[in-house]
Amino acid sequence: MVHQSMQKTMPSKDLMRRETTAQPMVTVMPLVDIFENDEELLIVAEMPGAKRENLAVKFANDTLTLTCTRQLDKEGTLLLGELQPAEYNRSFVIPRGVDASKITAELKLGVLNVHLPKGESARARQIEVKQL
Numbered sequence: 001m002v003h004q005s006m007q008k009t010m011p012s013k014d015l016m017r018r019e020t021t022a023q024p025m026v027t028v029m030p031l032v033d034i035f036e037n038d039e040e041l042l043i044v045a046e047m048p049g050a051k052r053e054n055l056a057v058k059f060a061n062d063t064l065t066l067t068c069t070r071q072l073d074k075e076g077t078l079l080l081g082e083l084q085p086a087e088y089n090r091s092f093v094i095p096r097g098v099d100a101s102k103i104t105a106e107l108k109l110g111v112l113n114v115h116l117p118k119g120e121s122a123r124a125r126q127i128e129v130k131q132l
Helices: none
Strands: 026-028 032-036 040-046 055-060 063-070 086-093 104-108 111-117
Touching: 040 063, 040 086, 055 111, 063 111
Parallel strands: 026 086
Antiparallel strands: 032 040, 040 111, 055 063, 063 086, 104 111
């Protein structure tokens, strides 16, 4: 039974009770924040519902590409359906100087963090001035 306070925000009973069926896939560009410090670039991407096994992080030709398929695998009667299956897709041109062999990524609670370490030549450094 649906709680009374929830019924106020839900569509009529005729519209809200339907068996779960396949819904069309939509393409979503995940929201991101990009940070830079002396050691790395960090890309933080929101990908609600993403699972590690459906996620791909690729780096080629100075381009970082994030892709993921979000499937909704719930059983039962759908009472309110605002989410739908989605294909996350976002690409970034990365400045030269990133050490591609050390790129790492982790996914936690629908947030993807991609660490792009700077190579030694791209890191800020103090230049010694010599007395002549």
